[in-house]
Amino acid sequence: MTKEPDAVTFASDTGASRSTWIAAALVVAIVAWMGSGFIFPSEDAAPVVEREELMPVAVAVTSSVSETVGQFYQAEGQALPDRDTMLRAETSGDIAEVFVSKGEDVVAGAIIARFDATSSTADLNRAKEELARAQRELANAEQLLERGVATTDRVIQARTTLAAAQSEVADAERDADALTITAPFAGRIETLDLDEGEFVSTGANVGRLVDITPLTVAIQVPQQSLTRLAVGQSATVQFITGEVREGTVTFVGSSAAAETRTFLAEVEVENADGKIPAGISAEVLIPTGETVAHFLSPSIVSLNTEGTLGVKTVNADNTVEFFPIQVVKAQIDGIWVTGLPEKADVITVGQGYVNAGEVVAPSVAEVTQ
Template structure:
């Protein structure tokens, strides 16, 4: 019986860059809820929702008339307490006052200082300020509105830079390191270069994966937080063959591989590993550097069988 004819195509391994690819989400570098630190009526709102603020910028202020009166009263009380202490000290030195009076005067002075400090701190709380620079995503304040201490009044987001969070499977953990360069393609089409800033050392109990974070510069703020992104991280180089996925098959044990023709015209099956996928083909390892790959007829021959190999062009 004549050997089965198969088409073969010679393939030579090439050095290719291996990449780990994952999907992630862009997160702001900092994101915080703004809360009122005191209670009272709002006297002015200086920043509108959507504006960019710097650290320390005043966003809104409470009515300060009551606090101003408290500061005046506390200041006057401190002056009186200091005067009383000075008098008690002089009288004690002249022998016409007791030590108890001096001790009480010192205690009253300390209480007056604490009172002034408290009302001055309360004055600081009358201003709602930005704890860091960013964009005011929400602001729920109106002039004349009464706001209770602890009320959520806005949200401040800093997305310069962005942090893209991904999950790394445990078998890839040794190949992803801090300071590696990553290519980040956002769902908007924007492509930026990032750097691996963090790789976790504790796996998620549910997925057995590890959190990794990539920092992406976003000084212009053009890329919004919350959108999806595809991340590609080079993890090394490998000698691989570029093949069409259509020639890949399974052997009797279920291993993924490619059938080739040896020098003696017999079929040999090589298990392969896909190290990189493209739209027009795949890069695989597991084959010799030089090999004749069966491109047509592989489904009709088995390993060890003698075949009649023909160049791919001749078989068409």
């Protein structure tokens, strides 16, 4: 008879159970050690590194004191003749004589040229004869009316004929006067297109007469500067030829040009010697008063964040301040500006690295402006 195999049984290992407890104890110890830093912080923990405070930016400043300075309006202009006119023929006919030449100076009323008077003289003589006849007819009619021989209608007709004759004489005399071309004012013959024997029609331009004594310098004034100018102000005019003359403002316009929105102003300049020609360029300088301003170098002018032109200064607390300015006068070595206090410590070096409100470390600039 076959023997049944014995059943397999497992007995717990004492060593294996011990290992499990050891591992669990290690895990608890590690967790406790890691959490102890939150419950009991170490007194030897390293301090948080804090950033050092930035030092103020070093800038150079120069003390500036305001001064009284004259204000001027400056503009470019053009010299124009005081009077300029075209010479025109008032009748038609052949030119008999020309008395002047181009470029010649003439006085007012001077005869420029004369037409052939043959036809005009004949017309004037005929008109005068008709006038004499009409006067005789009227005298006879009035005598006959007194005697009772003539009627009132005959006298009226004679008077009408006389009036027509008088009109014809006046027209003939006017035509005779038109035979002479004269200068309406003293000046220089700029152009003259006339030759003896030439036929000229009524109304034709035969020459140009200009008067450059005095000269008129015309300038264009922008809207914002119009109130600074007034008639009677003195002016200094420098022409492109190098001539410098004193003048007077004689006209300031009251209506702006539609294209440029500028106003015309005129300055009269004496030119008795005629040395300054018309048409050349000129620079006009007009004193417009005085103001209190600072003299600065253009290099220290800057723009703020809004794009305003100004100057940065340092106040008593070493804080940067920004003052908007206006340039009232420019020179080769600097500019005069308004907008600053009477006395100001202006930043001359380092203004591009600081802004308004920042504290700086100012030092006196070694260079003078």
